[in-house]
Amino acid sequence: MTRDSATRDSTTLDSATRDSTTLVRTLIAAQFPHWADLPVRALDASGTANKVHRLGDDMAVRLPRTEGSAADVATEHHWLPRLAPQLPVPVPIPLAQGEPSDGFPWAWSVCTWLEGTNPAPGDGTWAPELFAADLAEFVLALRRIDTTDGPPAYRGEPLASRDAETRQVIAELDGVLDAGAATAAWDKALTAPAFTGAPGWVHGDLQPGNVLVADGRLTGVIDFACMGLADPAVDLIAAWYLLPAGARETFRTAIEADDASWERGRGWALSIAVMELAAYRESNPVMARNAWWVIGEILG
16 A cells, blocks of 8 residues: 555554653754753644654754654655755755654654645635746746656656556545546546656645645745655646646646646546545545545546
C-alpha cells in the first residue's frame, strides 16, 4: 500500500508518546540547548506525516508521525536550501536536524516558521484567478530547476502502476461514492498517453494543508516530503485540490498543460483522493473533506 492510504507504518508518534509538547521541550533542551528557553506550542493541524509545534515566534519543530515519514527528514534538509532560492514564494528552511533519542526513535527537524492560512478546498471567494496564476508560477519555477542528482519523487511511478490499488479502493468505497462513475473517470485517465519525457522536479502534494495564503494570494508552500523527480503532471493535482472550476482553465493555460498531461493530472488527483477518503473518512475530517471535494469536482 502507498502513503496515500495512510498505512505505511504500524509505529506512530501517538503510540510513541502522548505528550508531544513535553517531548519537544525535552528534545530541544538535550540537543539544541540554545533554544531551550523558547516557548513550545503544539498546533492543531490535520497533517498525517508530521506533528508540528511552534518554537518561539519564527521556528517550527516537525516530529514525524511514522518511521517512513522520518526517512524524509534527510532529503528535506539536503534539498530545500537548494530549491528555496529558485522559488517565487517562501518555503520552510531546515535549521537543525534532530537525532533519535531514548524519548523519540526517529530523526526530526527544526525549520523556519511561515505565516499564512491554509485555504479551504476550492474556495472561490477571494480572487481565485490570481491564486491560480500564483500556483502556476510556483509549479513552473520548480520545473525549471536543474534535476542533476535529484531524488525520485514519492509519487514518481507511472500513473498506470496505481491501477490495481485504485480500482480496489474504489470498489471498497462502493455505496459511499458512485463507484461506477469513479471507475469510468479512472478508465478515462488511463487512456491518456503515458509520460515519456525526462522527469522534472515536483512538490508532489499540492493540497490545502500544504499551501499558505493571505489576501487570496499564495504566500508559501510547505511540507516537501513527497518532492523529487517525476512526471510533471503530478503537480496538476492542484487544479482539483485547490481551485474552483472557474479558475482551473487559468491554471491550465498558465502552465501550458497539454491534453495528455491534464488527463494524467486528473487521474492522479482521483487516485490520491479515493485513497485518502478510504483512509481518513472516519478519523480525519479535514483530510476527508478535501478528498470529497476532489472526487466531487472530478465526477461532477
